[in-house]
Structures are given as structure tokens and as C-alpha cells.
Amino acid sequence: xxxxxxxxxxxxxxxxxxxxxxxxxxxxxxxxxxxxxxxxxxxxxxxxxxxxxxxxxxxxxxxxxxxxxxxxxxxxxxxxxxxxxxxxxxxxxxxxxxxxxxxxxxxxxxxxxxxxxxxxxxxxxxxxxxxxxxxxxxxxxxxxxxxxxxxxxxxxxxxxxxxxxxxxxxxxxxxxxxxxxxxxxxxxxxxxxxxxxxxxxxxxxxxxxxxxxxxxxxxxxxxxxxxxxxxxxxxxxxxxxxxxxxxxxxxxxxxxxxxxxxxxxxxxxxxxxxxxxxxxxxxxxxxxxxxxxxxxxxxxxxxxxxxxxxxxxxxxxxxxxxxxxxxxxxxxxxxxxxxxxxxxxxx
Amino acid sequence: xxxxxxxxxxxxxxxxxxxxxxxxxxxxxxxxxxxxxxxxxxxxxxxxxxxxxxxxxxxxxxxxxxxxxxxxxxxxxxxxxxxxxxxxxxxxxxxxxxxxxxxxxxxxxxxxxxxxxxxxxxxxxxxxxxxxxxxxxxxxxxxxxxxxxxxxxxxxxxxxxxxxxxxxxxxxxxxxxxxxxxxxxxxxxxxxxxxxxxxxxxxxxxxxxxxxxxxxxxxxxxxxxxxxxxxxxxxxxxxxxxxxxxxxxxxxxxxxxxxxxxxxxxxxxxxxxxxxxxxxxxxxxxxxxxxxxxxxxxxxxxxxxxxxxxxxxxxxxxxxxxxxxxxxxxxxxxxxxxxxxxxxxxx
Numbered sequence: 065x066x067x068x069x070x071x072x073x074x075x076x077x078x079x080x081x082x083x084x085x086x087x088x089x090x091x092x093x094x095x096x097x098x099x100x101x102x103x104x105x106x107x108x109x110x111x112x113x114x115x116x117x118x119x120x121x122x123x124x125x126x127x128x129x130x131x132x133x134x135x136x137x138x139x140x141x142x143x144x145x146x147x148x149x150x151x152x153x154x155x156x157x158x159x160x161x162x163x164x165x166x167x168x169x170x171x172x173x174x175x176x177x178x179x180x181x182x183x184x185x186x187x188x189x190x191x192x193x194x195x196x197x198x199x200x201x202x203x204x205x206x207x208x209x210x211x212x213x214x215x216x217x218x219x220x221x222x223x224x225x226x227x228x229x230x231x232x233x234x235x236x237x238x239x240x241x242x243x244x245x246x247x248x249x250x251x252x253x254x255x256x257x258x259x260x261x262x263x264x265x266x267x268x269x270x271x272x273x274x275x276x277x278x279x280x281x282x283x284x285x286x287x288x289x290x291x292x293x294x295x296x297x298x299x300x301x302x303x304x305x306x307x308x309x310x311x312x313x314x315x316x317x318x319x320x321x322x323x324x325x326x327x328x329x330x331x332x333x334x335x336x337x338x339x340x341x342x343x344x345x346x347x348x349x350x351x352x353x354x355x356x357x358x359x360x361x362x363x364x365x366x367x368x369x370x371x372x373x374x375x376x377x378x379x380x381x382x383x384x385x386x387x388x389x390x391x392x393x394x395x396x397x398x399x400x401x402x403x404x405x406x407x408x409x410x411x
Numbered sequence: 412x413x414x415x416x417x418x419x420x421x422x423x424x425x426x427x428x429x430x431x432x433x434x435x436x437x438x439x440x441x442x443x444x445x446x447x448x449x450x451x452x453x454x455x456x457x458x459x460x461x462x463x464x465x466x467x468x469x470x471x472x473x474x475x476x477x478x479x480x481x482x483x484x485x486x487x488x489x490x491x492x493x494x495x496x497x498x499x500x501x502x503x504x505x506x507x508x509x510x511x512x513x514x515x516x517x518x519x520x521x522x523x524x525x526x527x528x529x530x531x532x533x534x535x536x537x538x539x540x541x542x543x544x545x546x547x548x549x550x551x552x553x554x555x556x557x558x559x560x561x562x563x564x565x566x567x568x569x570x571x572x573x574x575x576x577x578x579x580x581x582x583x584x585x586x587x588x589x590x591x592x593x594x595x596x597x598x599x600x601x602x603x604x605x606x607x608x609x610x611x612x613x614x615x616x617x618x619x620x621x622x623x624x625x626x627x628x629x630x631x632x633x634x635x636x637x638x639x640x641x642x643x644x645x646x647x648x649x650x651x652x653x654x655x656x657x658x659x660x661x662x663x664x665x666x667x668x669x670x671x672x673x674x675x676x677x678x679x680x681x682x683x684x685x686x687x688x689x690x691x692x693x694x695x696x697x698x699x700x701x702x703x704x705x706x707x708x709x710x711x712x713x714x715x716x717x718x719x720x721x722x723x724x725x726x727x728x729x730x731x732x733x734x735x736x737x738x739x740x741x742x743x744x745x746x747x748x749x750x751x752x753x754x755x756x757x758x
Contacts, residue, residue, distance in 0.1 A: 123492075126492055127492075128490070128493075128497070128498075129498065133503060134497070134498055134499050135487070135497075135499075135503045140482070143475070143745075144742050145470075145473055145474075145742050145743055145744050145745040146475075146745050147747075150475070150481070150482075151475075151476065151481055151748065151755070152481050152482070152755050152757075153755075156480060156482045156757060159507055160506055160507035160757070341747060342747055344748060353750070353754065354750060390744050392741055393741065393742045394739055394740065394741050394742070395491050395492050395740045395741070395742045396492055397492050397737050398490075398492040398493050400494075400688060400689055401498065401691060403700070403701060407700065408498070408499050408500075410499075410503060410507070
């Protein structure tokens with residue numbers, strides 16, 4: 065009996081109480097940096113998420129007739145079945161052209177402070193207008209999109225239901241607002257990290273907890289914080305040491321291209337890291353396919369720290385706990401074309 | 412009372428009994444040519460539709476990593492939200508190449524006697540292997556596809572569940588069988604015409620009934636019969652008079668290209684007409700966007716009959732009653748790549 069009693073105490077001292085203290089401290093520190101993804105999306109500015117508007121947005125998101133060629137839909141590059149990305153270094157667009165930057169995930173994009181790698185769109189509605197018009201992506205025009213949508217009875221009914229009381233419900237802007245409403249539903253709560261943050265000590269294993277501690281201690285969290293582990297602020301790629309041209313092509317100078325300000329040279333929005341294990345390849349260049357390699361590059365370029373192999377492994381293990389619950393998305397049935405629908409053009 | 416009584420008799424004589432007789436005769440004649448789409452797909456040869464196999468097939472159907480570039484999935488050209496087609500004259504494929512023929516619908520394809528416009532694949536599994544390898548479509552190889560699938564834990568688990576007991580579950584053939592199992596679920600029962608066929612006199616209006624009668628009387632049903640209104644037999648395009656080169660390009664000689672037999676010159680499988688209002692543009696060339704025009708061309712080329720404007724309108728109205736209930740398809744969550752997954756190649 066006595067031996068047994070001592071053993072139990074010894075076990076308790078070795079395991080549970082010690083861990084409980086560490087977990088509480090780790091969680092407290094983490095709560096200073098991060099927030100869990102909520103179960104429901106936040107309210108939108110200048111938009112409402114009615115069922116009619118979300119459903120219309122889903123149709124538009126999946127409709128390749130939004131593109132001039134009839135080949136590309138939003139989902140082509142932001143595939144809801146593939147972590148919200150296309151899994152390409154840079155996207156293939158109209159006429160087999162290549163986009164300039166890696167397609168960011170649509171999942172949890174609603175939580176970003178601004179959209180695109182350089183943050184040039186203040187919200188998802190403005191973002192949605194970009195690829196539709198970009199010559200290397202959908203290569204369409206607002207007028208032609210509106211003509212396309214107006215030609216289909218299904219969209220006439222859908223826009224009227226989604227934007228009731230508006231005399232001119234079918235507009236390029238309302239298309240973008242409907243897509244924003246749908247995209248706002250694409251959030252991934254309940255990642256294992258979030259479960260830990262909400263109080264479940266067992267949601268992360270020992271290595272993942274070490275990785276979380278290292279992620280905060282080494283400074284990663286300074287840029288990759290908040291609900292989305294990034295997506296809030298802008299930083300030079302190469303705060304400490306600029307990576308090579310493969311990872312940071314010289315021709316793409318980030319926010320400098322918008323602002324023509326020296327301080328914005330090679331400045332990009334800190335990438336949101338939610339579901340990062342699903343969204344390879346990494347960086348705006350899409351040049352790195354391996355998450356470990358991406359973490360090591362970040363250590364050198366942003367923190368000036370040569371992370372040890374163990375630190376990289378721990379941080380990567382932790383990052384894989386940011387994969388949340390992917391929402392179920394029914395593939396929408398799209399409206400039928402009419403004789404006045406513009407024909408696809410792929411010249 | 413007497414006036415009322417006479418009126419009722421007069422009304423009955425003018426309307427219901429007369430129509431009832433016509434409807435019964437029309438239905439009886441129609442049942443000699445056509446069958447309704449069943450609520451459930453038929454059993455497959457050499458395949459079983461387990462839930463695991465159908466779900467795996469859905470993942471494969473939607474996975475663009477089956478293509479060499481990583482851009483094209485089966486759903487790109489056989490879009491489940493657009494009547495099972497891409498709405499293009501001919502599909503856009505690898506390197507922005509154009510396919511030789513219009514993409515046929517995947518809906519109800521399980522009911523066709525053979526697949527492709529020339530029937531060169533005996534079943535959907537064999538069909539599925541074609542576009543994956545075609546240089547102008549996905550431009551991949553069986554070995555590279557298998558390597559891709561084997562590299563992902565999600566597919567390792569999925570194939571093991573879908574093909575239990577097989578030592579080498581992940582094979583190109585099993586990929587095709589899983590896709591076939593999923594595609595067999597893509598059937599569209601309960602079209603208004605089927606409701607009429609099953610006994611509902613009111614499922615079709617007077618014009619649609621005239622169209623049905625004309626469809627049988629003029630000879631359309633001779634080639635476009637059965638459950639799928641076609642898809643069973645082969646006929647020269649131009650039984651009576653060969654259409655112009657826009658509709659029937661001289662370079663595409665149909666089954667002749669397979670058999671090198673003079674009798675197969677410009678011979679194609681009679682197109683299945685189910686959901687035809689959703690699958691523009693029409694013919695193997697995809698040259699005709701207007702269903703009325705397609706019907707008129709068929710009259711001249713196949714029947715030697717200059718159909719009147721009213722006949723064309725009636726037959727077209729009838730064809731629009733062949734649109735069935737489109738199944739709900741959840742967009743599958745695709746397996747995550749690994750470091751051994753072949754990278755996309757888009758040269």
C-alpha cells in the first residue's frame with residue numbers, strides 16, 4: 065500500500081501538476097497574441113449576409129462565365145476543396161498566362177485587415193473585382209460581366225432576392241458584395257490550437273506546445289498574431305536579411321508598386337497562417353513547397369535567427385495545429401444561359 | 412339547372428375527355444420509344460457503388476492535381492453546376508489548347524451504350540482514362556497520376572477503403588472505377604416529360620405535347636430514343652444531307668477515325684438529349700448555340716424534312732421538358748499533398 069501511495073504521488077509530481085502549470089502559463093501568453101476563430105463570421109461593413117445573398121454569392125463564386133474565356137471561376141484559384149488555394153506557384157490565367165503572385169487562401173480571408181499580398185483592396189468585395197478584370201486572370205470587363213449576368217433569368221431572380229428594393233440589383237458592385245457574403249462563410253473554427261486556447265490542455269501534444277512557445281519567444285507572433293495569425297500589418301520581406309531571388313524575385317517590389325514610397329520597398333502583408341499546411345506553396349512567389357523550409361527562411365530573413373532543426377520542427381508541428389474545420393460547401397447549380405448571353409472569348 | 416348541365420357536358424366534350432384520349436394515346440406511343448430516368452442508377456459492370464468508392468470518386472472528379480498542370484479537374488469540362496458541361500464550343504486544355512470536340516454531359520452518361528462522341532470507350536471507367544492522358548486536355552500519364560495519388564495520405568486511406576482487400580488499391584484503373592462510381596450517381600430523374608410518361612397528364616402543356624408527337628412522327632425518336640434520348644447507336648451526321656463545314660468540320664470524320672471503314676465516315680453516336688436546354692452549344696463541333704437552330708439543322712440533315720417554324724418551336728418546347736432534377740453534390744475536401752507529391756508542370 066505504501067509503495068503504491070508513493071508511486072501515485074511521484075507520478076503526479078512528474079506529470080499532471082507540472083504540465084497543468086505550464087499549460088496555463090502557455091495559454092495565458094498565447095491569449096496575449098492570438099484569438100480563436102469564432103463559430104460564426106463577423107458582421108460585414110456595408111453588406112448583410114442574408115441567405116439569398118450568400119447563395120447568390122456561391123453561384124457567382126463557382127461560375128466560370130464570369131471570366132471572358134468561360135474557363136475560370138473564383139474557385140479555380142481559391143479552391144474550397146484545397147484549403148482555398150490552387151496549389152500552384154502562381155495561378156494560370158487567361159491564355160495560359162501566369163499571375164504575378166501566389167493565390168492567397170479564401171478561407172478566413174474575412175479576418176484580414178485588407179486583401180491581396182499588398183493589401184490594396186480594403187475588403188473582400190473590392191478584392192473580388194480584381195481578378196475578374198485582370199488581363200492575366202479572368203480578363204473580363206465590368207460591363208461584359210453585368211451583360212452576362214443580366215442575360216440569365218436565374219441571376220435576374222437571384223439578384224432581386226439578394227438585393228431587394230434596389231432598382232438596378234444586377235451591378236458589378238453587387239456581384240462583388242454577394243461574393244463577399246459567401247466568402248465570409250468560409251471560416252474554419254475549432255483548429256486544435258483554438259481548442260487549446262479555449263482550455264483543452266490535451267488538444268496539443270508536447271512538441272506542438274514547444275512549437276507554440278518558440279513561435280512566441282522567437283518573435284514570429286509579432287507579425288503573425290491575431291485571429292488569423294497574420295493578415296493585419298505590412299512588413300518588408302527581409303526585415304533582417306533579404307532572401308534570394310528565387311524566394312523574393314527582384315521585379316516584385318510589393319507595396320512600393322502601389323505607394324512609390326521607399327519605405328514600402330519589398331513590403332508585403334504578413335501572410336495569415338491559418339490552415340497553412342493546406343496552402344503550399346508558400347510566400348508571394350510561391351517558390352517554397354516545404355513548410356519546414358519556409359519556417360527556416362522566415363527565421364533568417366525576418367528574425368535574424370538561425371533556428372535550430374528542432375525549433376523548426378517544433379514550430380512546424382505547431383503550425384499544423386492551425387488547420388480548422390473546413391465548411392461543407394454544396395456545389396451550386398448555376399443559372400442557364402440565354403440567347404443573349406455573351407459567348408466565351410478565348411483569343 | 413338544365414343549362415348548367417348542358418354546359419358541363421359541353422365543357423367535358425370540348426376539353427377533358429378529348430384530351431384524356433389524346434394523352435393516353437400519346438403516352439402509349441411515347442412508351443414505345445422512351446423510358447423515364449429511374450430514381451437510382453443501374454448496377455455497374457465490374458464495379459460496385461459503395462459509399463467509400465463513390466466518395467473517393469467525387470474527390471478524384473474534383474481534383475485538378477490529376478492534370479499535369481494542376482489546373483484541370485474532370486469537373487472543369489463536365490461541370491456539375493452547368494448541366495455537366497463546360498459551355499464552350501470545344502474545351503480549353505493544357506497550354507490553352509483546344510479539344511477536338513464539344514464536351515458531352517456527364518449527367519446520365521451512365522445510360523449511354525458507350526462513351527465519347529464516337530463511342531470509343533465502352534464504359535465510364537474507360538472514358539475517364541482518356542482526358543487524363545490526352546495531350547490537349549490534362550496531358551498526364553498513368554504513372555504520374557498513380558505517383559500523385561500514392562503521395563497523399565488521404566488517397567492512401569481512401570483507396571484502401573474503396574477497394575478493400577486489394578494489395579495494390581491505388582492504380583490508374585481503380586482511379587477510373589471510382590470516378591465511374593461517382594459519375595453513376597449523376598442522374599437526373601423526374602423531368603416533366605418523365606412525369607408525363609409515368610401518368611401525369613398535366614406535366615406537359617399543349618405545345619409540349621404537340622412537340623412530343625412531332626418528335627415521334629417526324630422520325631427524331633428513331634435515333635434519339637430510350638432512357639437517354641440517344642447515346643445508344645451510331646449514325647452518319649448527314650443521313651440525308653451533310654451540313655456545312657461550320658457545323659460538320661471536314662477534318663473530323665467521326666468513327667471513321669477509329670475503324671477506317673467507309674461506312675463510318677462522319678458517323679457519330681446519336682447525342683443523348685436529356686437536359687439539352689442546359690448543355691449548349693450543340694453538336695460534336697459545338698458550333699450551334701441555339702436549340703431551335705439545332706433542331707432545324709437536324710430536320711434537314713437527318714430527316715430530309717424542312718420542319719416548319721411551328722414544328723421547330725413545338726419540338727424545342729418539348730425538349731425543354733427533358734430537364735430533370737439535378738442532384739445535390741457537395742464539393743469534396745481533397746487530400747493534402749505531401750513532399751513527395753509531383754509538382755505541377757505547365758510547360
